[in-house]
Amino acid sequence: MKYGFDKKIYEAWNSMSPDSGRWYECLGCGQNHADALHHNFGRGGTNKRYRKAFGSILNSVPLNNELCHLPSHSKIKRDEYFLEQVFRIVQKAVRKGEYRMVERDEEFYEIHSETYKSLDCKLENLKL
Numbered sequence: 001m002k003y004g005f006d007k008k009i010y011e012a013w014n015s016m017s018p019d020s021g022r023w024y025e026c027l028g029c030g031q032n033h034a035d036a037l038h039h040n041f042g043r044g045g046t047n048k049r050y051r052k053a054f055g056s057i058l059n060s061v062p063l064n065n066e067l068c069h070l071p072s073h074s075k076i077k078r079d080e081y082f083l084e085q086v087f088r089i090v091q092k093a094v095r096k097g098e099y100r101m102v103e104r105d106e107e108f109y110e111i112h113s114e115t116y117k118s119l120d121c122k123l124e125n126l127k128l
């Protein structure tokens with residue numbers, strides 16, 4: 001895993017068990033070849049609050065860099081599919097005690113709370 005996110009995010013993905021995290025699974029194509037994390041909703045631009053929040057694990061998407069990230073980057077949408085997939089993975093990891101929510105996760109959730117609610121992804125499910 002490489003590029004862009006804080007080291008802790010890569011460590012968090014790598015420490016999830018396959019059953020909850022599937023960190024090796026590329027969410028772009030489903031093959032087990034993820035080696036990079038894409039910023040689903042970008043990096044938050046110049047807004048300080050957004051920059052911090054968009055560094056959340058909830059904004060990170062495992063992809064294969066060569067095959068599924070770089071070639072199609074302009075076509076990868078800021079995507080509800082990714083938002084939901086990652087939420088469900090992190091939720092499982094929280095339940096199994098493999099991940100603990102931090103402030104930027106809560107901020108990211110708040111910024112996208114309307115979308116999360118429409119996907120039936122509840123904030124309390126990310127808390128123990």
Ligand SMILES: [Zn+2]
Nearest residue numbers: 026029064068
């Ligand atoms: Zn792929």
Ligand SMILES: [Zn+2]
Nearest residue numbers: 038039069073
């Ligand atoms: Zn990207």
